[in-house]
Amino acid sequence: MTFVKNVPTQPQILAWLNHVKLFEGLTQDALMPIIENANYMDLKQGDMISYEGMPLSSCFLVLSGQVEVYRNTYLGEEKIFGIFSCYDLVAIAAVFMPHNRFPMTIRAKIDCSVLFLEKNSLLLVCKNNPIIMQRLLISFSAKLYELINNIDWLTSSSAEQRLGAYFLSLSSKQGSQFILPISRGQLATKLGMRYETLSRLISSWRKQKIIAIEGNKVMILNVTYLDELTLPSQRAF
CATH class of the missing domain: 2.60.120.10 (Jelly Rolls)
Structure with a gap:
């Protein structure tokens, strides 16, 4: 410095x-x-x-x-x-x-x-x-x-729901194509899941064409799926 x-x-x-x-x-x-x-x-x-x-x-x-x-x-x-x-x-x-x-x-x-x-x-x-x-x-x-x-969301949601909510949050700020601001290891820790769980979810979503991902660049291909998945996190105020 x-x-x-x-x-x-x-x-x-x-x-x-x-x-x-x-x-x-x-x-x-x-x-x-x-x-x-x-x-x-x-x-x-x-x-x-x-x-x-x-x-x-x-x-x-x-x-x-x-x-x-x-x-x-x-x-x-x-x-x-x-x-x-x-x-x-x-x-x-x-x-x-x-x-x-x-x-x-x-x-x-x-x-x-x-x-x-x-x-x-x-x-x-x-x-x-x-x-x-x-x-x-x-x-x-x-x-x-x-x-x-x-805290309420973290303790009542599944790993898949938390990842979906995080992707939608980034998408709301950057658009359907966005950059992950942290590493996958840091992301797994932030969302309260094992790194292996995160990797498995990302791999599954890629195969289902819910997202496309290359490095730290992510594109949401099926926003409807993520919206329905994370519906419990949406609050009226």
Whole structure:
């Protein structure tokens, strides 16, 4: 990891922050504690940003590229919890955790640039601007509801249903042809199944012409089958 020599100007940092819904509409004066203490960093693919359990002094904003957050299982497998892209805030919830530690490991998925937002500066801006806290509560509540639904789905669905729901989720964002953002081993861990089970399902779906797959490129050929398979996961709200 290397800090860039040309430090971004305050107007540039403000412009970056204004792209984030959390800070939308706030003036430079309101955001000045964050702006004055922000640090810009360029990272190469695979660079480690933080490790699970490290003391937390900053969260950060992705400006380009992608970062991923993960944990290692007791078997040493990587369980990916999220992939963050341009103008996503990473570890914002951890700023408010009482243990003051990173709950997961974070690294650069590809070459990227990030802006570190110092914790105490962020807390001060939150204190002085209640609209930020309101936005955070809305965001945290939505995430909690999503996690409850995911746990319910994970404990009541079959491996085939979970894989179908995951493919449909990617398809809704990228189209009927999409790229798997994680390896098959990571995908199996994420969906709570053995790698062999995942491989067997993918092979079966290929033979049935439900999907076509080459490497990490997937095309859904029979969306009706996946829609009917994952019908129990669909909620009214």
